[in-house]
Amino acid sequence: MQKTSKLSRDGAVWGLLMVAPTIIGLLVLNIWPFIETIYMSFSKSLPFGEFEFEGLDNYIEMFQNPEFWKATGNTILFCILTVPVGIFLALLVAVLLNSKIRGRTTFRAIFFLPMVVAPAAVAMVWKWIFNTQYGILNTAFGQNVGWLTDPHLVLLTCAVVQIWSNIGYDAVLLLAGLQNVSQTLYEAADLDGASKVRQFFSITLPMVSPTLFVVLIMRLMSSLKVFDLVYMMVDDANPALNDAQTLMSLFYRESFIAGDKGYASAIVVWTVLLIGIVTVIQFVGQKKWVNYEV
Amino acid sequence: METSMKTNRRLGEGLTYTVLILGSVVMIFPFVWMVLTCFKTQAESMAIPPQILPSHWDLENFVTALQSLPFVNLYINTALLIVLRVICAVVFSSMAGYAFAKLNFPCKNLLFSIVLVQMMLPSQIFITPQYLMLARMGQTNTIFALVFPGIVSAFGTFFLRQTYLGIPNEIAEAAYLDGCTKWQTFTKVMFPLTGSSCAALAIFTAVFAYSDLMWPLICNTDLNMMTLSAGLSTLNGQYTTNFPVLMAGSLLAMVPMVVLYLIFQKQFIQGIAMTGGK
Numbered sequence: 001m002q003k004t005s006k007l008s009r010d011g012a013v014w015g016l017l018m019v020a021p022t023i024i025g026l027l028v029l030n031i032w033p034f035i036e037t038i039y040m041s042f043s044k045s046l047p048f049g050e051f052e053f054e055g056l057d058n059y060i061e062m063f064q065n066p067e068f069w070k071a072t073g074n075t076i077l078f079c080i081l082t083v084p085v086g087i088f089l090a091l092l093v094a095v096l097l098n099s100k101i102r103g104r105t106t107f108r109a110i111f112f113l114p115m116v117v118a119p120a121a122v123a124m125v126w127k128w129i130f131n132t133q134y135g136i137l138n139t140a141f142g143q144n145v146g147w148l149t150d151p152h153l154v155l156l157t158c159a160v161v162q163i164w165s166n167i168g169y170d171a172v173l174l175l176a177g178l179q180n181v182s183q184t185l186y187e188a189a190d191l192d193g194a195s196k197v198r199q200f201f202s203i204t205l206p207m208v209s210p211t212l213f214v215v216l217i218m219r220l221m222s223s224l225k226v227f228d229l230v231y232m233m234v235d236d237a238n239p240a241l242n243d244a245q246t247l248m249s250l251f252y253r254e255s256f257i258a259g260d261k262g263y264a265s266a267i268v269v270w271t272v273l274l275i276g277i278v279t280v281i282q283f284v285g286q287k288k289w290v291n292y293e294v
Numbered sequence: 295m296e297t298s299m300k301t302n303r304r305l306g307e308g309l310t311y312t313v314l315i316l317g318s319v320v321m322i323f324p325f326v327w328m329v330l331t332c333f334k335t336q337a338e339s340m341a342i343p344p345q346i347l348p349s350h351w352d353l354e355n356f357v358t359a360l361q362s363l364p365f366v367n368l369y370i371n372t373a374l375l376i377v378l379r380v381i382c383a384v385v386f387s388s389m390a391g392y393a394f395a396k397l398n399f400p401c402k403n404l405l406f407s408i409v410l411v412q413m414m415l416p417s418q419i420f421i422t423p424q425y426l427m428l429a430r431m432g433q434t435n436t437i438f439a440l441v442f443p444g445i446v447s448a449f450g451t452f453f454l455r456q457t458y459l460g461i462p463n464e465i466a467e468a469a470y471l472d473g474c475t476k477w478q479t480f481t482k483v484m485f486p487l488t489g490s491s492c493a494a495l496a497i498f499t500a501v502f503a504y505s506d507l508m509w510p511l512i513c514n515t516d517l518n519m520m521t522l523s524a525g526l527s528t529l530n531g532q533y534t535t536n537f538p539v540l541m542a543g544s545l546l547a548m549v550p551m552v553v554l555y556l557i558f559q560k561q562f563i564q565g566i567a568m569t570g571g572k
Contacts, residue, residue: 015399022390025446033423116555120523121544173570228507
């Protein structure tokens with residue numbers, strides 16, 4: 001019925017015309033560059049933006065480079081530091097905001113605030129707070145901790161700021177998921193004498209698991225390609241630079257500062273593969289814990 | 295029994311407030327500290343033990359920040375970037391989203407898979423060829439360069455397709471039978487029904503265009519053509535230890551968006567909740 005309706009039957013020309021700008025745009029701006037990046041990763045960069053095919057050289061060079069493995073390790077560590085804690089805290093905030101309390105919208109607005117501040121400005125103020133000599137965190141407690149200069153701490157500090165930045169965004173998404181949970185489920189559980197904690201694990205968590213899964217995938221992806229925050233917080237003169245270098249900061253440096261676009265393309269292809277693998281694992285794993293039945 | 299439940303509830307409420315208030319303090323403190331630092335002299339900002347309030351509410355740091363960066367240009371560039379990207383995203387995605395949802399045309403599935411592929415790939419994989427393309431056109435250091443990778447939006451297309459799928463076919467059919475042309479059916483009848491989705495897409499596009507750093511850093515290296523984010527990163531290099539000036543610059547960069555947010559708070563949060571998951 002739907003297929004034979006008059007509107008859609010005559011729509012062929014209009015349909016093609018209306019998708020044309022988007023499709024042409026995507027082909028030129030994304031699909032072709034995607035193919036080019038893969039080609040570049042197998043090529044040597046020559047002056048004037050030319051490339052010469054040379055096979056696996058960039059990948060061999062990359063896999064032999066300790067700096068590359070360090071960046072891969074940093075990126076994965078950053079993920080481990082930010083994703084579980086971040087999602088836990090966002091869920092906590094969402095659950096608390098979902099209860100009947102006064103000032104809900106104000107609290108929600110406060111937690112969401114970092115989302116509308118550019119990461120560049122966020123990084124700047126945290127860099128000041130974490131400053132070793134004059135930062136308020138150290139001076140207030142008479143400490144001298146190198147939050148951003150100690151090789152063992154720098155990534156953790158960046159992770160804290162990342163979690164702080166995203167908590168409100170994730171909480172807003174989770175809150176939308178929580179609000180879809182039918183109130184009657186809780187009423188029934190109350191009658192059965194189930195405790196609030198029990199209700200959380202038996203009702204809330206399974207019902208909100210699809211939203212939780214979306215947030216998890218999104219956070220994993222954004223942590224694996226983190227750039228702006230680390231780039232702004234850890235500058236070139238920082239002694240701990242190498243310990244906070246993520247794959248995307250390495251990519252940026254290689255491609256646009258060192259100018260080795262072939263090698264940089266190999267790094268970005270590797271990052272995309274890494275994101276792909278992690279995402280596939282999540283989609284396989286979701287069967288065990290995500291509940292799509294209402 | 296009754297009273298113990300009541301105390302329990304009160305206890306739970308008290309705990310909820312405590313956690314939320316503590317959390318809010320952690321969320322707001324950096325911004326308060328930023329504002330306080332802006333007005334301090336460099337010596338005051340470095341005092342040990344720390345000095346909480348500035349001795350004079352001096353605007354000197356703002357003057358220094360305004361002199362070191364062409365803020366007027368940065369505001370204009372950022373505003374143009376946001377407005378142009380929002381217009382492009384809403385117009386082109388509405389057209390494509392409507393066509394994918396309501397019209398039949400050859401290769402529809404194949405073409406839609408292009409949209410899905412773009413959504414799955416992180417933007418960094420396109421960025422080097424996009425830059426080389428732009429450089430070959432001789433368009434670096436222009437407004438066009440800033441907008442360039444965001445002229446079309448795969449996410450917007452996907453999102454608005456969902457919206458149009460939710461509108462019953464009968465509405466479009468009726469308009470068409472009443473003598474609207476296909477284009478009029480879209481512009482006069484269907485498009486106006488998607489107001490809240492378009493607003494959500496606009497907010498989503500604006501927030502992400504505003505916070506993007508890597509592309510503006512790459513495409514426009516001339517200070518006068520930078521965005522606020524990219525400008526801040528150069529200030530960062532210029533005044534490594536003069537935090538009052540850095541804080542003044544950051545405050546100047548964040549104020550317009552925060553003011554917009556405070557006015558349209560509900561729309562911002564709804565928009566993000568609607569587009570959520572990207």
